[in-house]
Amino acid sequence: MQNPFLIGSKIYLRPLDLADAPTLTTWLNDPEVTRYLLMHRPLMLLAEEAFLRKMSEDESNIVLGIVVREPEQFIGVTGLNHLDTRNRHVQFGIFVGEKSAWGKGYGTEATRMMIRYAFDTLNLNRVSLHVHEYNERAVRAYQKAGFRMEGRLRQETFREGRYWDTFVMAVLREEWAMADHASAS
Numbered sequence: 526m527q528n529p530f531l532i533g534s535k536i537y538l539r540p541l542d543l544a545d546a547p548t549l550t551t552w553l554n555d556p557e558v559t560r561y562l563l564m565h566r567p568l569m570l571l572a573e574e575a576f577l578r579k580m581s582e583d584e585s586n587i588v589l590g591i592v593v594r595e596p597e598q599f600i601g602v603t604g605l606n607h608l609d610t611r612n613r614h615v616q617f618g619i620f621v622g623e624k625s626a627w628g629k630g631y632g633t634e635a636t637r638m639m640i641r642y643a644f645d646t647l648n649l650n651r652v653s654l655h656v657h658e659y660n661e662r663a664v665r666a667y668q669k670a671g672f673r674m675e676g677r678l679r680q681e682t683f684r685e686g687r688y689w690d691t692f693v694m695a696v697l698r699e700e701w702a703m704a705d706h707a708s709a710s
Contacts, residue, residue: 552622614651653695
């Protein structure tokens, strides 16, 4: 394992490095990957390197690479963004850029690891996210990880020639603690 920060059963999460920029740029220029993200313009390597430098200095964002343990392979990125320590909440984000890793449970495991970190280490009370209605796989993964639907931003996203709703989902510490305790018994 290279520089692990959080270790799970199938994956580990590590800080991103400038050496990850070429892989990230490839993923973030792939229309199949960016269909589920807010990206809509081509990304240059220099811009991704600048983003990584900025994130490494930003105390309100925690961005980590997702790495499969066996065989060791960098497959995506997850993070906690807009950390609000006063009100004890954060926004969650994730993408698996390595398409061969889609549908194998890595995103669900990374999501659970980040929620546990948010509640057990950062002492937060709420983790929220936004997800496009057409990203059904992500909605199911978030629900499996404990997120609940809170609302709908009607026709917020324009993709593929039409407007789509964006779902607002969140999990609270008390819900996570109850679900986590129930799954442990």
